[in-house]
Amino acid sequence: MSQTRYAEVAKHLIEGIASGRYPVGTLLPTEFELCELYDVSRHTVRAAIGQLQSQGLVSRRKRVGTRVEAATPRAGYSQSLASVSDLVHLAETQVRRIQRIEHFVADTAQARRLGLNPGEHYFCVSSIRVDQDHPTAPLCWTDVYAPKAYADVIELAEQHPDELIAALIEQHYGLHIDVVDQQVRAVLLSAQIARELNAQEGAPGLNIQRHYRDDSGALMVVSETLHPDDRFTLTIQMRREKAPKG
CATH class of the missing domain: 3.40.1410.10 (Chorismate lyase-like)
Structure with missing residues (x-):
């Protein structure tokens, strides 16, 4: 997996959250949909989502999906x-x-x-x-x-x-x-x-x-x-x- 590739996916998703394309309280596309959208592997998508989690932007729940929690990253x-x-x-x-x-x-x-x-x-x-x-x-x-x-x-x-x-x-x-x-x-x-x-x-x-x-x-x-x-x-x-x- 290219570090640059998953960072690019994460950056694009962060921009989508900030712009309101993925509003707070809604779910991001599924892993499968993100793989199709960006033409990347599931491993790359998971790494990108992990980067969003680390900044407090999203949370993940089994059988629910990835929920947008904030529009801007938090410090730390x-x-x-x-x-x-x-x-x-x-x-x-x-x-x-x-x-x-x-x-x-x-x-x-x-x-x-x-x-x-x-x-x-x-x-x-x-x-x-x-x-x-x-x-x-x-x-x-x-x-x-x-x-x-x-x-x-x-x-x-x-x-x-x-x-x-x-x-x-x-x-x-x-x-x-x-x-x-x-x-x-x-x-x-x-x-x-x-x-x-x-x-x-x-x-x-x-x-x-x-x-x-x-x-x-x-x-x-x-x-x-x-x-x-x-x-x-x-x-x-x-x-x-x-x-x-x-």
Whole structure:
């Protein structure tokens, strides 16, 4: 799927909602109808609808359809993240602006906090992510840590600001992200982070630490992201396990 193609579909639908072609309270065409209309796959349509959902424009209900909830996008994102693909799509809807790059040897405190190996060489790419429609209110500050062996990806991260660094490592080095362990905790924004994100010092924030591991369980990447509380909502869906039949 071309990122440009689904972004084009999303842009066209957003324009249709803003113009009143799809009024608030009505349903968008079905996935099948959108596939026919834009001559794209269902996967592309779902990615486009996901982008509208992330901006608060639509909601989706099983057996009902996609309902228009607002005429204009809201600042920030509400994301339902259930797979690595969801994380990749999330990165594609934002732009990374690298602030600094650091090479270091992990000390005991860093290793304990981030799950790194003490005494080993790593690099860190620090950046802010912005929604191009709201450039004055950055969505988050992210520090991405990876082993020195993957340092060639730094140049790729600069060339492809809309791609997840973990995904770039996966592509460039022929690896496969098998699992992502995620820890979420509430924090207060420090003076430095608040200044970088145009937020208020001491305001509530969300800290998300993710560990990306390959098929063998080896650590590929650690990311630590800080979101002001009014710019990001993480939605996690849980399902009850079905009892075995018999």
